[in-house]
Amino acid sequence: MLRLPVSLMSPGGASARLSILIFHRVLPAHDPLNPDEPDAGEFEQRMRWVRSWFDVLPLGEAVQRLRENRLPARAMSITFDDGYADNEAVAAPILQRLGLPATFFISTGYLDGGCMWNDRVIEAVRHCSDAMLDLTPLGLAAYPLTTPAQRRAAVVAILNGIKHLDPAQRARRTTQIVVACGDRPSPALMMSGDQLRRLRASGMEIGAHTVTHPILTRLDLESARSEMAEGKAALERLLGEPVSLFAYPNGVPGQDYAAEHARLARECGFEAAVSTAWGAARAGTDLFQLPRFTPWDRSRLRFGARLLANLARRQIRFA
Structure with a gap:
């Protein structure tokens, strides 16, 4: 006990x-x-x-x-x-x-x-239809997305990569990531x-x-x-x-x-x-x-x- x-x-x-x-x-x-x-x-x-x-x-x-x-x-x-x-x-x-x-x-x-910035990233990666998400133009990396484990790894890496940006820059970067993933509306x-x-x-x-x-x-x-x-x-x-x-x-x-x-x-x-x-x-x-x-x-x-x-x-x- x-x-x-x-x-x-x-x-x-x-x-x-x-x-x-x-x-x-x-x-x-x-x-x-x-x-x-x-x-x-x-x-x-x-x-x-x-x-x-x-x-x-x-x-x-x-x-x-x-x-x-x-x-x-x-x-x-x-x-x-x-x-x-x-x-x-x-x-x-x-x-x-x-x-x-x-x-x-x-x-x-x-x-x-509302939808917080981190959740916007998670949901964008969840619904991205591409097998590879290339975010190198945003100063990040290219992430394979063919398995749930790869999508999870991409989410972790992306969030860690933009977490400590100043709020305005982080908001812009989040929107750019959403667009790169297909620009679907974020859920409430x-x-x-x-x-x-x-x-x-x-x-x-x-x-x-x-x-x-x-x-x-x-x-x-x-x-x-x-x-x-x-x-x-x-x-x-x-x-x-x-x-x-x-x-x-x-x-x-x-x-x-x-x-x-x-x-x-x-x-x-x-x-x-x-x-x-x-x-x-x-x-x-x-x-x-x-x-x-x-x-x-x-x-x-x-x-x-x-x-x-x-x-x-x-x-x-x-x-």
Whole structure:
């Protein structure tokens, strides 16, 4: 049983540790171009393991308890980034059925029919009819597309090749890639405003994730402030309530955000912010650089071992 070692490594009170899981999508069925995203069956299985081992709290409540040294033993929060429609349609019903709360961080610019740049690339490669996709004129490479594995490899290489361009250049390059793949319309993968309101009405928590999901270190500070503040304001207008939690896009400390962005999060009125650095929060952890991670293992034993290993990680101040 994992419950005992988790209790020993994640006790309550002043010595407590908070594990925060991060997900993006939960798919109706397995997708070879998104193999790291769990399908509904895999996600439910993992959440059943989590429920048997941890005391799952809404992130806002967990942050408050962490601040006051009142976290229970085996404390965990579950989060989702970006605002995919399958969060409301697939993931939320599973969480509700299991009695598990979660927090959903939304990039507001993609609500109501949007498709993020990475998904535009994935879907373009998925539907490209050519056996070879030549992107050498765009400073990339030529990619064979005759098998699902080759398409997946092409997706990974292309995304890595344009991920850290400045937002305007990345948007142009994405459009050029879509055109090279046949210029098909990108699907609407993100939530609608109505879905977001239903998600909140069901008891789930909503946090901000900027407007257009930029890499904050690629922006000047005023543009970063605008992305953070406007995303927060848009959600507050939509939901009619304060939004107090923020997730840094991509979230790698020192690479995707820096100390000045943690300061901006405070100035924008957030009460806490999450990164994508692994580890578990504890007393003294910067509440504006809370660590999160995703155990990707499919077996119960390996999934549990990954959770324990994450609890054992040293606490680090990142920025």
